[in-house]
Amino acid sequence: MLNKRRNLVLAAGTLALAAALPAFAQEPFPSRPIRVVVPYAAGGTTDQLARAIQKPMSDFLGQPIIIDNKPGAGGTIGTDIVAKATPDGYTIVFGNSGPNAIVGLMRKTPYDMLKDLRPISTVAICPMILTVPADSPAKTLKEFVQLAKQKSGEWNFGSVGNGSLSHLTGEYLNTLLGTKLVHVPYAGGAPMMTAFAGGQLQMAFVTGLDGAAMVGSGKVRYLAVGTPERTPVVPGLPAMGEEVPGFNTVAWFGILAPAGIPDVVANKLHAAVVHALAQPDIKKMFTERNVDPRPSTPKQLEDMIKGEMNQWGQVIKKQNITAG
CATH class of the missing domain: 3.40.190.150 (Bordetella uptake gene, domain 1)
Structure with missing residues (x-):
């Protein structure tokens, strides 16, 4: 009788434990x-x-x-x-x-x-893409690098927010070129791209999704892809690494x-x-x-x-x- 009672207690405890287990342990996902x-x-x-x-x-x-x-x-x-x-x-x-x-x-x-x-x-x-206004004097990547050095402290670059990848990529360029391009943060990709149309920015690094509409409208231009070598993901563009050795950001x-x-x-x-x-x-x-x-x-x-x-x-x- 004592053993039978002990077994019943153990069985009840096992059932209680099973009931307490998280739902994901009892049912197929999802x-x-x-x-x-x-x-x-x-x-x-x-x-x-x-x-x-x-x-x-x-x-x-x-x-x-x-x-x-x-x-x-x-x-x-x-x-x-x-x-x-x-x-x-x-x-x-x-x-x-x-x-x-x-x-x-x-x-x-x-x-x-x-x-x-x-x-x-x-x-x-x-790949992060170097983007400039349609009327930028920089028509090629080489011209851009030359002008960025000449306009250091004057030219600014936009980002989708302080501390974002677009922000750090601009500062990465400053580091490799020894320039002081000025950071201007925006609350997301849409307002940043709108700033291009308003002539408030000289450059930015964007993704293809952020830049597609403005590029399609002819208001901004892609200059280079932010990789060491050219990539079929963004066909026809030179790589930043061609003029800025070691540059790589995706x-x-x-x-x-x-x-x-x-x-x-x-x-x-x-x-x-x-x-x-x-x-x-x-x-x-x-x-x-x-x-x-x-x-x-x-x-x-x-x-x-x-x-x-x-x-x-x-x-x-x-x-x-x-x-x-």
Whole structure:
């Protein structure tokens, strides 16, 4: 009788423990909608790319993908939401260089860029493109470099925000050329490109998504792609490395999840990204906007983040850059 009673107690305890386990340990993933936090306002490059893969990811996973824009503080507000979310795969972030590799080098963030988020996959790689107004006296990259040196301290460059990749790329150019081009931050890509049309900027480094409309209207011109060598992603343009040896800057965009997410869930999300980027219409949309649709392994994305932290950490220190 005593043994029977003990067995009943043990069985009851086992049932109670099972009931207390997180839902993701009991049910197949996914069994409900997935929230993708975009840490920027709607309409920008990050938001456009996230929405582009929203439907094919949803089709693959069999559940709705809900885009949730949470802008602010250089992308760190939305990123922190995900860093502190339950690690079950139902809240993930569409990240990029800024909040995941750069901002934490300039000021304290409420999350650790390497420890609190688990890389899932890159989605896209975008070369940064040197862009000038249509009436700029710089008609070639060589002329631009010569004029930038002559106009040091006079010419300005725009960015999508203080501490952003477009900001650091401009300061990177200052570092390599020994110039003092003046930084002018804007609250996103749209107002920055509008500043071009108003004649307020002499240059900026942009992604193909931010620059497409203005280039198509003839109000600005692309001069060079920010890579050591020419790239088919932006055909016909010289590489910055041809006139500025060592210059190399690209923007990445990808999916990250809270640290602690189960491997089976991470693998399912990774497979969904790979599926989405394999769709012909997605490839076409990305290519037309000078974006390389490129999935990666989690380790490749992690290594990219670490490499950026090293590269941009040196620029931040040399130029004494802080993020607001």
